[in-house]
Amino acid sequence: MPGEDIQNLLSAESSLPKELKKIAEKVFNQERISFEEGISLYTTAELGFVGSLANFIREQKHGNKTFFNRNFHIEPTNICVFDCKFCSYSRLLKQKDGAWELNEEEILNIIKKYDGQAVTEVHIVGGVHPKMGLRYFADLIKKIKEYRPDLHVKAFTAVELEYMFRKAKMSYEEGLNYFKEYGLNSLPGGGAEIFDEEIRKQICEDKCTSSQWLEIHETAHRLGIPSNATMLYGHIENFEHRIDHMDRLRHLQDKTGGFNTFIPLKFRNKGNQMSHVKESSVVEDLRNYAIARIYLDNISHLKAYWPMIGRTTAQLSLSYGVDDIDGTIDDSTRIYTMAGSEEQNPALSTQQLVELIKQVNRQPIERDTLYNVLQDYS
Ligand code: V47
Numbered sequence: 595m596p597g598e599d600i601q602n603l604l605s606a607e608s609s610l611p612k613e614l615k616k617i618a619e620k621v622f623n624q625e626r627i628s629f630e631e632g633i634s635l636y637t638t639a640e641l642g643f644v645g646s647l648a649n650f651i652r653e654q655k656h657g658n659k660t661f662f663n664r665n666f667h668i669e670p671t672n673i674c675v676f677d678c679k680f681c682s683y684s685r686l687l688k689q690k691d692g693a694w695e696l697n698e699e700e701i702l703n704i705i706k707k708y709d710g711q712a713v714t715e716v717h718i719v720g721g722v723h724p725k726m727g728l729r730y731f732a733d734l735i736k737k738i739k740e741y742r743p744d745l746h747v748k749a750f751t752a753v754e755l756e757y758m759f760r761k762a763k764m765s766y767e768e769g770l771n772y773f774k775e776y777g778l779n780s781l782p783g784g785g786a787e788i789f790d791e792e793i794r795k796q797i798c799e800d801k802c803t804s805s806q807w808l809e810i811h812e813t814a815h816r817l818g819i820p821s822n823a824t825m826l827y828g829h830i831e832n833f834e835h836r837i838d839h840m841d842r843l844r845h846l847q848d849k850t851g852g853f854n855t856f857i858p859l860k861f862r863n864k865g866n867q868m869s870h871v872k873e874s875s876v877v878e879d880l881r882n883y884a885i886a887r888i889y890l891d892n893i894s895h896l897k898a899y900w901p902m903i904g905r906t907t908a909q910l911s912l913s914y915g916v917d918d919i920d921g922t923i924d925d926s927t928r929i930y931t932m933a934g935s936e937e938q939n940p941a942l943s944t945q946q947l948v949e950l951i952k953q954v955n956r957q958p959i960e961r962d963t964l965y966n967v968l969q970d971y972s
C-alpha cells in the first residue's frame with residue numbers, strides 16, 4: 595500500500611525523533627518542508643528513512659514509471675576560457691594536448707550518423723571557446739534543424755550563454771530569442787555547480803555567477819524555453835550549501851514552473867585540480883537523491899545521470915526518489931569518462947535501458963525531452 599512505510603514511521607510505537615516525525619507527517623500530507631528541516635534530513639536522517647519518504651513522493655508523482663530517452667551528445671570543443679577546479683575535460687586555447695575543436699562539417703556529420711535511427715534529442719554542450727560565438731552556434735542549430743526537424747535541440751549551459759551574450763552585446767532576452775528563432779528548444783542544466791558564492795569562488799571563480807545562472811534560466815522560462823537544473827555535490831560544500839542551492843531553485847520554480855528535471859551530479863575526482871578531495875560514498879549519493887526528492891516538491895522529475903553515477907547506482911536510485919535515468923547516450927560524451935566514472939564508454943541500447951529498469955521492477959517509459967510518453971515497454 596502506498597505510504598505504508600510512512601504510516602509505520604508515524605505510528606505510536608515508532609521511536610523516531612520528534613523532528614523527523616514532523617517531516618514524515620508533512621511528506622505524508624504533501625506539505626513543503628522548510629530550509630531547517632532540509633538541513634536536519636542531511637544531518638540526522640538515515641538512508642532508510644529518507645528513502646521511504648522519497649519513494650512515497652516518487653510513487654505519488656509517477657507511480658512505477660521510469661523515464662528514459664534516446665539521445666546523443668555533441669561536444670563541439672573542450673577548449674575553454676574558464677578554469678573550473680573540478681573540470682577534467684577542458685583545455686586552454688594554448689594547450690594542444692588532449693584538445694579538440696570540431697568544425698561545422700564534422701558536427702553535421704555526427705547528426706547524419708543517426709539517419710534512420712529513432713533518436714529524439716541532441717544535447718550540445720562543451721567548453722567556452724573564445725572564437726565559437728553566438729552567430730556560429732545559431733547557424734549550426736539552424737542547419738541541424740533543416741537536416742533533422744524532428745530532433746529536439748537541448749543546447750548550451752547558462753555559462754556558455756552568458757559568455758556568448760556578453761561578447762555579442764546582447765541582453766539575455768535578446769540572445770535567447772535569437773537562439774529560439776534559429777531552433778533552440780531547451781536548455782540543459784549544467785553550470786549551476788553550487789550557488790553559494792563563497793564555494794563558487796573556490797571552485798569556479800571566473801565563470802557566470804549564481805545570480806546570472808538563475809536569471810538566464812528565468813528569462814528562458816519566460817520566453818517559453820524550458821530547462822533543467824543540476825547541482826555538483828560531494829566536494830568542498832557542506833549540507834547547508836546543498837539546501838541553499840535547492841532552495842534557490844525551488845523559489846525560481848515557484849515563479850516560473852520552467853524546470854523539467856533536477857539532476858544531482860556527483861563530483862568525480864580523476865584528472866582535475868581537486869583530485870585530493872575524496873568522492874562521496876554510494877550511501878551518501880542515495881541519501882542526496884532522496885533529500886532532493888523531498889525538498890524539491892515543485893520540480894516534477896529527478897534524474898540519475900547514469901554515465902556519471904554508473905548503471906548499478908542508477909538502478910538503486912530508483913528506490914530513492916529518482917524517476918528518470920537520462921538516455922542511450924551512444925558513447926558521445928567525454929565529461930565523466932575523463933573525470934573517472936566507471937562508465938568509460940557510456941552507451942546503452944534501448945533494450946539494455948529497458949532491461950536495467952525492469953531488473954528493479956520498475957516500468958520503463960520512453961519519453962521525449964519534455965516528458966511526453968513515446969512508448970511504454972512494460
Ligand atoms: O556543469 C564537470 C559537471 C556539468 C565534473 O540537463 C562534473 O539533462 C562531476 O550539466 N565531476 C555538465 N561533475 C553536464 C550537465 C548535464 C549532464 C547530463 C544531463 C544534463 C541535462 C546536464 O558536468 C558541469 C559540471 O557541473 N562536471 N566536471 C566532475 N569532475
Ligand code: SF4
Binds near residue numbers: 674
Ligand atoms: Fe569550462 Fe565547463 Fe570545464 Fe568550467 S566545467 S572549465 S566552464 S568546460
